[in-house]
Amino acid sequence: MNVINIIKPDALNNEVSLRYYFKNVINIENIKSIKLYYMDNWTKIASMIYEYDVMMSSGNCLELRKKLLTSIMGYYHIYPKNNGIVVLFNINDINNxxxxxxxxKLYQLKKDIRKKYVSNTDLYYLKFLNEDDITFDKPLYDIDLSGLKVDIKKFPANFPYDDPAYKMIFFNQIHGPNPNSLDEIKHSVKILNNEDVINEKRLMKVLKNEI
Known part of the structure; x- marks a missing residue:
């Protein structure tokens, strides 16, 4: 069974976090192979992946899209290179x-990284300046990021900022699908295949060969 993690642009700027991730991920049991692929458009992929979260949500889809778009736009502006790494795992699926x-274990590693290397870092908040022009009732991947006007504020960790017009940007380094949803896992892999991210031309390194 194929499963992905995505190392986001903010993680690529944190060597300590990357070392911790790879040191631990290589030793997770039942993983037959690990391959790394270069990704050059995180915000586009994020819009596709996160729209699945919207469609599966039982809550307010418009508010959820706004929340997700806030972080997508944060990456768009703060990390303009917009690149990342797809980590493709093939898990031994002899049994469930x-x-x-x-x-x-992959999920716990993601949580550990966020606790160690994201907590107590600078805070970013974003406000959409032309929010009335944004159509939140259409999919995230159909929203043109280049046409959105925003204002971004940066504060030190734990700064008590409370302006309802500004929403927090979540820079959390690693994306990994819900471990309890095989459909979500398969959907994420399908998106990356369809966008031609998982191919030999983009293969950067093999960390663990097929066993």
């Missing part, structure tokens, strides 16, 4: 216990 164990 193997899959569950590996997925949970």
């Amino acid at each position: 216990d193997n899959i569950t164990t590996s997925l949970q």
